[in-house]
Amino acid sequence: MSAAQAASAPALAIPARPRRRAGVWIAIAVVAAITVITCLPAIGVGLDIAPIVANWRNGATKIVELLTPDWSFFPRTVAPMIETLQMAVLGTVVGAAISLPLSFWAARPTNPHRAFRGAVRTLLNVIRAVPELVYAAVLVAMVGVGALPGIIALAIFNIGIIVKLVSESIDAQDAGAIEAGRAAGGTQAQINRAIALADAWPAFVSQTLYVFELNVRASTVLGLVGAGGIGLLIDAVRTFYRYDQLSLIILEVLVVVVVIDLVSDAIRRRLV
Amino acid sequence: MTDPIIAQGTGAAAPVPWGIRLDGVTVRYPNGTVGLRDVDLDIAAGEMVCIVGLSGSGKSTLIRTINGLVPVTAGTVSVGGQRVDAARGARLRQLRGQIGMVFQSFNLAGRTTVLNNVLVGRLTHTPYWRTLVGAYRHADRQIAFEALDRVGILSKVWDRASALSGGQQQRVAIARALAQQPRIVLADEPVASLDPPTAHGVMGDLRRINADLGITVLVNIHLLDLARQYGARIIGMRAGEVVFDGPAAGATDADFEHIYGRSLTGDDRLDR
Numbered sequence: 001m002s003a004a005q006a007a008s009a010p011a012l013a014i015p016a017r018p019r020r021r022a023g024v025w026i027a028i029a030v031v032a033a034i035t036v037i038t039c040l041p042a043i044g045v046g047l048d049i050a051p052i053v054a055n056w057r058n059g060a061t062k063i064v065e066l067l068t069p070d071w072s073f074f075p076r077t078v079a080p081m082i083e084t085l086q087m088a089v090l091g092t093v094v095g096a097a098i099s100l101p102l103s104f105w106a107a108r109p110t111n112p113h114r115a116f117r118g119a120v121r122t123l124l125n126v127i128r129a130v131p132e133l134v135y136a137a138v139l140v141a142m143v144g145v146g147a148l149p150g151i152i153a154l155a156i157f158n159i160g161i162i163v164k165l166v167s168e169s170i171d172a173q174d175a176g177a178i179e180a181g182r183a184a185g186g187t188q189a190q191i192n193r194a195i196a197l198a199d200a201w202p203a204f205v206s207q208t209l210y211v212f213e214l215n216v217r218a219s220t221v222l223g224l225v226g227a228g229g230i231g232l233l234i235d236a237v238r239t240f241y242r243y244d245q246l247s248l249i250i251l252e253v254l255v256v257v258v259v260i261d262l263v264s265d266a267i268r269r270r271l272v
Numbered sequence: 273m274t275d276p277i278i279a280q281g282t283g284a285a286a287p288v289p290w291g292i293r294l295d296g297v298t299v300r301y302p303n304g305t306v307g308l309r310d311v312d313l314d315i316a317a318g319e320m321v322c323i324v325g326l327s328g329s330g331k332s333t334l335i336r337t338i339n340g341l342v343p344v345t346a347g348t349v350s351v352g353g354q355r356v357d358a359a360r361g362a363r364l365r366q367l368r369g370q371i372g373m374v375f376q377s378f379n380l381a382g383r384t385t386v387l388n389n390v391l392v393g394r395l396t397h398t399p400y401w402r403t404l405v406g407a408y409r410h411a412d413r414q415i416a417f418e419a420l421d422r423v424g425i426l427s428k429v430w431d432r433a434s435a436l437s438g439g440q441q442q443r444v445a446i447a448r449a450l451a452q453q454p455r456i457v458l459a460d461e462p463v464a465s466l467d468p469p470t471a472h473g474v475m476g477d478l479r480r481i482n483a484d485l486g487i488t489v490l491v492n493i494h495l496l497d498l499a500r501q502y503g504a505r506i507i508g509m510r511a512g513e514v515v516f517d518g519p520a521a522g523a524t525d526a527d528f529e530h531i532y533g534r535s536l537t538g539d540d541r542l543d544r
Contacts, residue, residue, distance in 0.1 A: 176379035180445070183339055184452060185369030186395035190403045194392055198384035 065243035066250075073245045074252075077233060081252060084229035087147050087222070088215035091154025096208045098155070099162035103200065104192045106163050107170035109178050112188065120163075128160035132218050136227040150219055150227035157218065158211040162204070169203035170196060202271040209264035216260055220253050289317040289488045290352030290370065290455035292338055297347035299333050299512075307333030307342065309512040315490070315505075317352075317455075320482040322503030322520065323492045326532055330512040331492045335458045338490070339371045340364050351456060369396030372449025372487075374478075376461035378441040382434030386425070386444050389433050390416040393451030412451075419450035423477050439470035446477055457481060459491040463498065468542050471495075475502045496528045497541045 039047040052059075104110040105120045132153050139149030177199070181191035223231020230249060237245040292315040299307035308330050315321055323331045336342035337349050340356045349356040351367065359367055372393070380389045394412040395403065402408060408416075420426040423443040428436060433444060442462060449457050459478055463471035475491075479502050482489040493499050499506055499520065506523045508516030508531030516523070516531050529535055 174377075176375060176377050177381040179341070180373065180375060180379035180448070181392055181395065183341060183368060183371070183373040184392050184395055184448070185365040185367070186392065186403075187365065187400065189400055190395045190398070193400075193403050194388065194395065195381045195384075198381045198388070201383065 062243050066247040068244055069248040069251055070242070070244040071248065073248050077230065077249055077252060080223075080230040080233045081256065083147055084219045084223075084231075085216065085256070087150045087154060087219045087229050088212060090151045091215050091219070092158060092208060092212040094151065095155040095158025095211065096162060096204075099159050099166065099208075100204065102159065102163045103166035103170065103204070104196065106167035109173065109175045110170055110188070110192045110196045121167075124160055124163050127156060128164065132157035133221065133225060136222045137225040140226045145226040145228075147228035150222040150229055153222060153227060154215050154219060158215065161211050161214070162207045165207045165210075166200060166204050170200050173199050205271055206268050209268060213257065213260055213264060216257055217253075287370070287453050287455050289486050291315055291317040291319075291488065292456065292490070293348075293350045294334075294337070295348045297337060297349060298345050299330075299337060299342055300345040306512050308337065308344075310347070311512075311514055313507070313514065313517075315488065317488055318482070318486050320479060320489045320502070320504045321491070321507060322499035322505070323490060323507045323509060324494060324496060324499045324516075324528070324531055325509035326494065329509040331509045332460055333512070334509065335460050335490060335492055338456070338458060339368050339373060365396060369452055370455045372452045372454035372457040374442070374445050374449055374457065374459040374462045376464045378438070378445045378465075380433040380441055380444055380448075382432070384433065385429070386420065386431050386433055386436070387413070387416055387429045389444055390419055390447045390451050393419070393448045396452070415453065416447070416451050419447040420444070422450060423447050437470075438466050439473060442466060442470075442474050443477065446474070446481070450481065454487060456488045456490070459489070461492050461494070463493070463495075463542075471498065471542055478502065495540065495542045496523075496525075496536070497543055499523075 037043065038045060041048075102120060102124070106117060106124060108117065111117045111120075135153035135156050136149055139152050143149050143152070173196070177195045178191055181195045186194065219229045219231070220234065221231050223229045223233065224235050226232070230253070234246065234249055237249070292313070294311050294313040297308050297311045297313075301307055311330075311334065313334075323334060325331045333342055337344050338351060338356065340349075340359065344357045347357070351371065354367060356364070356367055381392075391398075391408050391412065394408060394415065397412060398408060417426060417429065420429055423446050425440055425443045425447065428440060428444075433441060436444065442465075446462075457478070462478065463474050466474060475498055478489055478491060481487050491499075491503065493503075500523060503520045506516065506518060506520045507514055508527070510531055510533055516527055518527075525536055528540070532540070
């Protein structure tokens with residue numbers, strides 16, 4: 001009975017499924033072709049995996065050394081690690097302080113002047129395009145070896161990230177309260193402070209914590225170009241092939257980064 | 273109708289209400305939509321006017337030309353004898369400071385306190401440095417407290433605005449408008465997001481502002497029973513033109529059918 005009913009039910013008019021198979025295959029073929037061309041010795045990078053086979057024993061001893069950290073090296077790592085954290089804190093504070101007004105100037109609801117906004121955004125795109133290691137290398141040449149060029153490099157790097165993310169969150173906010181401020185006769189600067197800041201605050205704090213995490217990680221490598229912190233020590237032990245000591249430093253960085261992740265996650269959860 | 277000498281006077285405690293005059297006002301939006309079509313309107317100081325019409329009829333545009341949130345394409349708008357359409361910058365902000373506005377979606381900064389939201393109404397009387405550091409004058413805070421008391425919500429002064437119910441939020445928004453010590457209050461669909469009992473409460477507040485303080489009040493509303501009950505004068509809008517203008521007492525169902533351009537349904541009334 002029920003089968004008969006199902007059979008007698010009117011057939012659904014399902015539209016024909018659009019065919020896009022060909023496009024997908026073409027895309028896959030293009031990616032594969034580019035990959036193969038890149039590996040060709042004549043025009044590409046000349047990828048050759050033979051050294052991995054020839055030198056595997058060499059690599060194996062390094063891995064064994066990395067797996068046996070030199071714990072006695074710990075006391076010498078404490079001061080550089082603290083310097084790394086200090087650089088991260090100072091870089092974050094300076095970067096965040098400069099980022100706050102820039103974030104308002106880069107967002108549409110808080111800066112209606114198109115040309116001004118465009119100039120701020122262009123400047124920030126330029127800042128973001130340069131990696132922090134390059135800033136550090138140039139700043140070491142400008143202000144000398146030490147923590148200072150590292151802190152300045154981190155601050156510049158942070159401005160690029162914070163302003164980008166906070167201004168996007170301001171752009172996405174409901175503009176109603178800002179319209180109310182305009183209707184009440186406030187200047188844009190007053191409206192930004194009295195209204196927009198309250199709504200942007202969680203995004204700002206959250207992104208500041210995020211760049212602090214990035215800074216701890218980034219400041220470990222800034223030392224490689226002479227910009228202070230534990231990176232200087234990494235460079236030294238690497239030069240002497242002390243992979244057991246390098247291993248200890250990597251472990252310490254890992255512990256510090258995990259602890260900071262946990263703490264900032266806990267803080268972020270309380271931001272509602 | 274408006275006596276310019278009285279209108280220019282700067283009353284101390286209770287500001288003298290302003291009249292509103294539109295002459296041949298046309299608003300064409302950048303996308304080509306015509307919001308208003310050659311509108312002439314004269315509203316006397318101290319009137320309580322309900323503007324009715326379907327959504328898209330131009331009532332929202334009309335109310336926004338009065339405080340310059342929407343620029344006019346042609347014609348002149350003046351409040352208290354002073355041109356709004358020709359005013360720019362500080363002059364326009366000064367005029368807006370005299371005109372309170374209430375919105376359909378309340379337009380509060382949800383993440384900050386009720387008091388901070390009401391203090392937005394004091395922005396034109398506050399120098400930027402005071403806004404920046406949040407140091408509002410004692411007198412301005414007092415005005416904010418009194419405005420909250422007038423709408424019966426002073427007990428919520430330290431609450432976060434987003435923690436309040438819709439009706440409470442709209443009362444905060446009315447208090448923000450009152451804190452401006454305005455000569456005109458504009459309300460754009462103030463009860464469209466509220467349930468019926470709350471809607472009557474908010475409309476009652478607006479009527480009291482008109483009756484007790486003598487402030488000119490314009491309310492956009494699409495519910496004809498509320499318009500009849502709370503307005504002294506009704507202006508009907510259709511397709512950007514004024515199609516009805518007369519005392520609320522004399523507005524018949526036939527008049528509303530003419531405004532809406534169709535027969536009335538249950539949705540046109542709040543209380544069925």
